[in-house]
Amino acid sequence: MKFSEKIEALKKELSSHQPSDLDAVEAFRIKYLGSKGLFKDLFQEFKSVSSEEKRAFGKVLNGLKNEAEEKVNSWKEQLSEQKTEKVSIDLTRPSMLRELGAEHPISIIKREIIDIFHGIGFSVAEGPEIEDDWHNFTALNFPPEHPARDMQDTFFVRNPNGEEDHVLRTHTSSVQVRVMTNEKPPIRIIAPGRVFRNEAVSARSHCIFHQIEGLYIDEGVTFADMKQTLEYFAKEFFGKSKIRLRPSYFPFTEPSAEVDVYWGLENEVDHRITKGTGWLEVMGCGMVDPAVLESCGIDPEKYSGFAFGMGLERSAMQRFQIPDIRMIFENDIRFLKQFQSTF
Ligand code: PHE
Secondary structure, three states, rough: OOHHHHHHHHHHHHHHOOOOOOOOHHHHHHHHHHHOOOOHHHHHHOOOOHHHHHHHHHHHHHHHHHHHHHHHHHHHHHHHHHHHHHHOOOOOOOOOOOOOOOOOHHHHHHHHHHHHHHHHOOEEOOOEEEEEHHHHHHHHOOOOOOHHHHHHHEEOOOOOOOOOOEOOOOOOHHHHHHHHOOOOOOOEEEEEEEEEOOOOOOOOOOOOEEEEEEEEEEOOHHHHHHHHHHHHHHHHHOOOOOOEEEEEOOOOOEEEEEEEEEOEEEOOOHHHOOOOOOEEEEEEEEOOHHHHHHOOOOOOOOOEEEEEEEHHHHHHHHHHHHOOHHEEEEEEHHHHOOOHHHH
16 A cells, blocks of 8 residues: 555544543554554654655644544543543432421411312402401491491501501401402302401410301302302311201301311210210301392392301311410421421
8 A cells, every 4th residue: 555545544544533431542542643553653654755755744644643642632531521420420329308398287278278169160369468347347247336346356457647447357258348349240269368356365266367268159049059069168178078057147148157067976086076066167158148249239139149257277276186276376396397298
């Protein structure tokens, strides 16, 4: 083979190399650049070629050698970088512990109830905790000076501008009033939220607590629809399929009822929970009073509806065996940590 052909062949060979690991780089280096390598041979041969050829190929040969050396260096760099990267991921190392927050017991209960009502077409409505008298009382058929206002010991918020005083809402029925005055039937909402009553704080009662109230208004809604809905709720939430409605009184519903769930009397705890009767009172309910529909701008001749309301603390205390309601509001981290999110 002529010298010129040898150089041409070498050029081709060099450009087609792409070693996959450091061993292959070393093999390449030995083959071409080593003390018995191809370049060594070529330079040896170079000595004996004609001076014409020397001029033509000297530069090319040197250039190819430099190129080969550069390639070896950069391959080495690349491949050893990859190597250290691989080594730095140790899959057997224990992971870093990430502290997870726990869900507040009230939030757990609230989320469960919202989920159940979502499933049957209710959406969530919210409103302000500081309310005016009209939304909390008057629109709900509590006329001024009406004795029913005494059922709910109210916190008043004095207005320094001499305008009408406000109240801390005593129930989330005020949210129902807001929805009824702003939207047209059909209305299907639940209103979860914090409510306030001026009661002595003890292990069983607090001046702050949480409610979820529900409202369904459409043409032809009946008491039977209400009972069916509440039965469904009792089954989903408490896992109990028997309820009873006891006559009761609320200014904004007529007729009104208390809902009891048949809890059973299977063990000592059941006896304690139901005071030995087997029945547990869980909420108030009733058909929305036509006077309430009217004050909210809904035609009571055309529409009817039902409403219900329940406290969340009692359910949370039962479910999680919380002995004192005050624990729910103290935000003691040792208490809060015990509730695992069920997400
Ligand atoms: N608002 C009532 C309460 O706070 C509960 C209730 C709501 C009763 C809707 C009947 C209908 O006690």
